[in-house]
Each structure stands twice: as structure tokens, then as C-alpha cells.
Amino acid sequence: MARGVRHLPVAVALLLAVPLGACSGPHGTARNVASPPAPSTPGVAASAPPSARPTPAPTPAPTHPAGGATRHFVANTGDAVGPAAGLGYNLFDTGPDPQTVAALPAGGQALVWLGDLGDENCAPPRLSFPQFSAAVDRMAGNARVFGYFLADEPHPRPCPGAVADIRARADYIRAHDPGRRSFIVVLDGTNQCGGAYGCEYAALQPAHSHVDLIGLDPYPCNVSRSTCEYGKIDDTVRRARANGVPAAAIVPVFQAFGQSCAASNYYRLPGAAELRTMLAHWAALVPHPVFDYTYSWGRQGSACPTLADSPQLQAVMRSHNLNPT
Numbered sequence: 001m002a003r004g005v006r007h008l009p010v011a012v013a014l015l016l017a018v019p020l021g022a023c024s025g026p027h028g029t030a031r032n033v034a035s036p037p038a039p040s041t042p043g044v045a046a047s048a049p050p051s052a053r054p055t056p057a058p059t060p061a062p063t064h065p066a067g068g069a070t071r072h073f074v075a076n077t078g079d080a081v082g083p084a085a086g087l088g089y090n091l092f093d094t095g096p097d098p099q100t101v102a103a104l105p106a107g108g109q110a111l112v113w114l115g116d117l118g119d120e121n122c123a124p125p126r127l128s129f130p131q132f133s134a135a136v137d138r139m140a141g142n143a144r145v146f147g148y149f150l151a152d153e154p155h156p157r158p159c160p161g162a163v164a165d166i167r168a169r170a171d172y173i174r175a176h177d178p179g180r181r182s183f184i185v186v187l188d189g190t191n192q193c194g195g196a197y198g199c200e201y202a203a204l205q206p207a208h209s210h211v212d213l214i215g216l217d218p219y220p221c222n223v224s225r226s227t228c229e230y231g232k233i234d235d236t237v238r239r240a241r242a243n244g245v246p247a248a249a250i251v252p253v254f255q256a257f258g259q260s261c262a263a264s265n266y267y268r269l270p271g272a273a274e275l276r277t278m279l280a281h282w283a284a285l286v287p288h289p290v291f292d293y294t295y296s297w298g299r300q301g302s303a304c305p306t307l308a309d310s311p312q313l314q315a316v317m318r319s320h321n322l323n324p325t
Contacts, residue, residue, distance in 0.1 A: 071146065071291040072321045073111055076298040080308065081105060084297055087314055088321025091146055091291055096135035101144045109146035111183065111291075112139060114169070118154030118162025125165055133172055140177040146291075147181030148173055150211065154184065155192055156203040163203055170210040181290070185215035185253065188239065198243040205244030214245050215293055217253035220278060221270040228274050233281045252282040253293045256313055257303040269305050272312040279320055 073091035077084045081092055085105040094100050094110040101110045114135055116126035127135065139145050150169050154162040170182040186200050193199035204214065218236035221228040241247060255278065258269030270278065282292070294317060296306045307313055 070289055073291050074294040074297045076296045076300060078298050080297060087318040096139055098139065098142065101142060104144060109144055111146055111149050113149045115149055115151050117151040117165045118156060118159040120155060122159040129168065132169055136173055136177055145180055147183055149183050151184040153187040157192060157199055163209055167210045181212040183213045184211050185217055197239050201240045201243035201245050206249055207244055212249065213251050213290055214249050215251040215253045216240055219255040219267055221255055221268050221274060222266050223268050228270060230277060230281050234285065237285045247286060250286050251289055251291055251293055252286050253295055254278060256294050256307040257296050258305055259302065261304040262302050264302060269310065272316050275313055275316045
């Protein structure tokens, strides 16, 4: 799902020299699989530093943080970090603001959003490379930072600069804030790959993009079927692995949203039993990920209702997060 609008604190916006409201957060406008393919027009390839040129893949970051437990990320918490933490979430959606990160609940860490690379509009990166590197330098060495969210569903086929832009940023993080993870979400699909599958996983696999972790977001529950298509999860993991994404780099993305009160209405909010089945599929395929990702806590233009609206789904996620198997 492409990004929606998320606001950063004023101080951060001034430091980055971008307007308030121009910042986008993980997963906004939901993709509708029934919509026509996006036009394959050349994207704007943003200029990048020499590190953006193809280089051998670096040694990946350790697969797990100290302690080895899977962390749990939820997007779009806004001011509701406390309620989300009460469900066992311990990885939070923030901007590059040290004060925000310092205020996270005890034991919580930040996945810092520095994205908007190679999205469906093929616009230049929201942050220039100097702005990006300044943000990383400001957060470097902060133990409350888990990593950096660099791109949400970039499309390298129509946006030819996307892979180089992501690689340059992943390399900078590894050099200037070692130990922090770089993360992207990859969509892949027939609309993106000219009628086939696998082109986005192949282009953005860690060997090419140099990112540490890749989120996979096959949302199985939609209004066209009375039952969720859990096989989409299995197929997505299989295709990602066949196209260069190692199992240790996969981050499961769980569907905890619908669109019955959104601008479009394709995805539907899963029921509690459906969410449990979804989690079971993921556990069988990727049993011990570095972290997992729930989309979404709060509403966005294309996601309504969400986890915040459903006590039943919250109970499922609380059990999943606090009682690992």
C-alpha cells in the first residue's frame, strides 16, 4: 500500500527543510487489485552520491537483536503509543526526532520513517541525500532506534532510480549507524511486473538494494470473497524467496484493516478467527522473523476501520505479541 500523509514535529520539519504535511508515513492509499495497471512511464531518477553505484552486497546486519526475540511493529500510532504498547507492541513508527524516540515506552524502540523512494508517482526522494544523511547522523548511536524505514512499496520498473536511491541510503546507514537495520516493504504483482510476478523482489533483493529487511504484504481478506485467500501469503513468500529474498530477511505484514469506511472498498477487516489463521500461516512460513508488522493501528484515507476500531482484533494481537510460541 502506498503512503498517506503523516506529520512530523515542527522541529524535525525545520531541520529537514521540508514543509509540514509533506511527510508521508507507512501504508496510506490501499492498492485495489481490480484497478488497471499503472502506466509504465519512465520515472524521475534522482541524483545520488557515488555509493549509489552498483557495489557488492555488504555483510548483512545480525538477523536478531540481542536477546533474539521477535519485535512487534505497528504503523500509524500517532499519539496512541501507550494503548499499542499495552498490546505488546514494542517497535514504533516515528520520524527522526530524538525527543519523540526518547519518550517511547520502556523497552520500546523506533523504526524511523525516512521514506518516499520510488513510489507510484516516481517523484524525486522526499528527502535529498544531504537531508537524509543529516537525519541519520542526528539519530546515530541512539540505542532506542531499531532501524530506518526507507521505502514503502517502491516500483523499480517504472521508477529506474529507486534501487540506486535505496542502496545509497542503506549503505550510508551501515557505515554511519552500524547495527541499525534498513527496511523496505515490497509489493510485487502483475500490475507492477507486466503480467507476471517476481520482478520487484528480484530488483530489490538485499543483494541489489543492500537493505537488511524486506516486508511482504499480501493482504488476504477482501470483499470479493467470503473467506480470506490465505494462499496469497504462501505464494508471496515462495515468490520472494525464489527471487532472492532470504527467509531471514522477511518481515511479515499482517492485515488489520478494512476499507468499508475508506475512500475505496476492496479490502475488508478480518474477523478474529481469520486473523488467527493469518498469523498461523505466517508462523509456519517465517517462524522467527526479526520483527513483524501490523497494518494499521490508526485510520488513513485508504484504511478504515483499523486495529484501533476492533477490540476483538486487539485481543488476538495481544495474545500473539505477549505469548509467543
